[in-house]
Amino acid sequence: MELRQLEHFVAVAEEQHFTRAAERLAVSQSGLSASVRALEQELRTPLFSRTTRSVRLTEAGRALLVEAERTLAGARAAKDAVDAVRGLLRGTLSVGVEQCVAGVSLPRLLAAFHREHPHMEIRLRQEGTTDLVDGVAGGRLDIAFAATVSPVDWRGELIPLAREPMVLLCAPGHRLAAADGAGWQELAGQPFIDFHPDFGPRRAADAAFRAAGVRRTVALEVNDVHSLLELVHEGLGVAVVPHHFSRKPEARGLVAVRLDGAEQAYYESVVVLPEARGMSPGARALMALVRGGTGP
Numbered sequence: 013m014e015l016r017q018l019e020h021f022v023a024v025a026e027e028q029h030f031t032r033a034a035e036r037l038a039v040s041q042s043g044l045s046a047s048v049r050a051l052e053q054e055l056r057t058p059l060f061s062r063t064t065r066s067v068r069l070t071e072a073g074r075a076l077l078v079e080a081e082r083t084l085a086g087a088r089a090a091k092d093a094v095d096a097v098r099g100l101l102r103g104t105l106s107v108g109v110e111q112c113v114a115g116v117s118l119p120r121l122l123a124a125f126h127r128e129h130p131h132m133e134i135r136l137r138q139e140g141t142t143d144l145v146d147g148v149a150g151g152r153l154d155i156a157f158a159a160t161v162s163p164v165d166w167r168g169e170l171i172p173l174a175r176e177p178m179v180l181l182c183a184p185g186h187r188l189a190a191a192d193g194a195g196w197q198e199l200a201g202q203p204f205i206d207f208h209p210d211f212g213p214r215r216a217a218d219a220a221f222r223a224a225g226v227r228r229t230v231a232l233e234v235n236d237v238h239s240l241l242e243l244v245h246e247g248l249g250v251a252v253v254p255h256h257f258s259r260k261p262e263a264r265g266l267v268a269v270r271l272d273g274a275e276q277a278y279y280e281s282v283v284v285l286p287e288a289r290g291m292s293p294g295a296r297a298l299m300a301l302v303r304g305g306t307g308p
Contacts, residue, residue, distance in 0.1 A: 013051065013053075013054060015083070015084065015087055016047065016307050017047050017048070017050065017051045018051075018083055018084055019037070019079040019084060020033070020037065020039075020044050020047040020048055020051075021047075021048055021051055021059060021073075021076065021077075021080055022035050022077065022081060022084065023036055023044075024044070024048060024060065024067060025060075025069055025073065025077050025212055028066065028067050028068065029067055030045055030048075030067060030299070032042060034242040044067070048060070055076070057070070057072045058070050058072070058073075059072055059073035059076060060073055071086070072205075074295055078146075078150055079153050081150045081152045082150060082151045084151070085150075085151025085152070086151070087101055088104065088292070089290070090294050091103055092293045092294060093291050093293060101129040101131065101293055101294060101297060102131045102132060102292070103132060103133070103294065104132065104133045104134075104135055105125070105132050105134050105135070105154055105155075105157055105292070105294035105295065105298065106134065106135045106137070106147075106152065106153045106154045106155075106298050107122070107134065107136050107137070107153065107156070107157075107298070108136075108137050108138075108139055108143075108144040108147050108153040108155070108156035108157070108158070108271075108284075109136065109137075109139075109144075109146070109155065109156065109157045109158075110138070110141055110144060110156075110157065110158045110159060110211065110212050110281075111138055111139060111158045111211070111235075111236060111237060111282045112138070112213075112237045112254075112256075112257065113158065113159070113173070114173065114174040114176055114254055114256055114279065114281045115173030115174025115281045116157055116173055116174075116281075116302065118136075118157060120306065121301060121302065121306055122134055122136070124301055124306045125297065125298050125301055128297070128301075129294070129297060132294055137153065140208065140210030140211050140212075141158045141159045141210060141211065141212050142210045143210065144156035144157075144158045144284060145158065148284045148285065148286055149168070149286070151286075151290075153268065154291075154292045154294055154295040154298075155283065155284065155285055155295040155299070156283070156284040157282075157283055157284070158212060158281065158282060158284050159171070159211075159212020159215060159216065159279065159280065159281055159282070160212070160214070160216075160280035160281065160282055162182060166266055168174075168285050168286045168288055168290075169283075169284075169285040169286075169287070169288070170281055170282045170283070170284060170285075171282055171283040171285065171302075172280065172281075173280075173281040173282055173283060173301075174280065174281045175278055175279070175280045175281075176254050176255045176256060176278065176279055177185070177254075177255050177271070177276055177277065178213075178216060178217060178220060178252050178253065178254060178255070178269075178271060178276075178277040178278065178279055179252070179253065179254075179258060179269060179270060179271060179277055180194050180199070180250055180251075180252055180268070180269040180270075180271055181241075181244055181250065181251045181252075181253050181256050181257065181258055181263065181266050181267070181268055182244065182250040182251075182266065182267055182269065183244060183245060183246075183247040183266060183267070184265065184266070184267055185247060186247070186250065186267070188250075188269055189267040189269070191269055192270070192272065193269060193270040193272040194269050194270070194271060194272065195271075195272050195273060196220070196221065196224035196225075196226045196271065196272075196273050196306065197224070197226060199221075199226060199228065199250070199252075200226050200227070200228070202228070202249070202250050202271055203229065203231040203232070203248065203249040203250070203251050204228055204229065204230045204231060204232075204250060204251065204252070205230070205231070205232045205233075205234065205240050205243045205244055205248065205249040205250070205251045206230045206233060206234075206240070206251060206252070207233070207234060207235060207240070208233055208234075208235055211235075212279065212281070213253055213254055213257075213279060214230075215298075216254070216277065216278070216279045217252040217253075217277070219277075220252065220271075220277035221252075223277075224273055231248075231255050232248060232249055234245070237257060237262075238262055240253070240257075241257070241260065241262045241263050241266065242262070244266055245265065245266065251267065252271070252277075253279075254279035255268065275304075283299065283302060285299070
């Protein structure tokens with residue numbers, strides 16, 4: 013079993029498509045297919061369930077994916093550590109981020125990192141909080157910027173970034189738009205616009221409604237903040253979001269209403285890191301910029 017074969021296998025697993033995986037790796041599709049077949053023959057089991065339209069991991073493939081990502085991450089870390097001793101930062105920095113995470117301007121942060129370490133390739137993936145934590149834990153990501161999480165078995169670090177109140181966002185014509193504040197019970201029965209359940213703002217809103225004992229229905233579910241704001245503009249529902257959403261240019265004209273209750277609901281963001289001994293040199297360098305105040 014070679015590292016090259018594991019790289020090919022992971023690429024196909026992530027892309028769920030041989031052609032896209034081959035394009036991503038800049039190899040021929042026939043060579044990629046032969047590499048995966050050889051790996052399956054060595055392991056004596058199929059790793060993918062193939063049809064004319066899709067490629068899906070088998071149970072054996074899912075088991076291998078976890079270990080393959082760890083093995084590749086370890087190999088990258090070993091190479092990066094040697095380069096770091098030589099005073100060079102080379103290789104790849106894999107960064108994960110949740111959309112519109114508070115407390116950091118990731119474009120500004122990554123630009124500063126690129127200026128300081130031009131020989132490092134930056135790879136960025138935008139995902140929900142659960143996938144980001146899994147990515148750092150499995151070695152697929154070196155570092156992630158996500159909503160607050162507290163998995164029971166998480167052994168890495170969670171570095172606080174920001175903490176801000178959640179607010180009700182509604183169109184000017186909504187009955188609560190002129191209110192100084194709104195209680196959670198007043199929101200019962202409203203049509204809500206929100207993100208998919210894995211996204212940090214959705215998790216914070218769900219937790220707040222549970223704590224208040226109020227049931228709600230998310231009528232419109234989106235995966236980007238701009239769609240959410242457009243739908244609120246059209247009066248199709250209201251949204252409970254982190255306060256900084258209301259300051260976006262696309263939110264101009266919407267009304268942010270304070271949420272009152274026994275305990276104010278907050279949205280918190282964090283940097284997700286592996287255990288200190290497993291942190292890559294690239295992640296250490298990026299964290300130095302975060303701690304130095306680059307990127308807010």
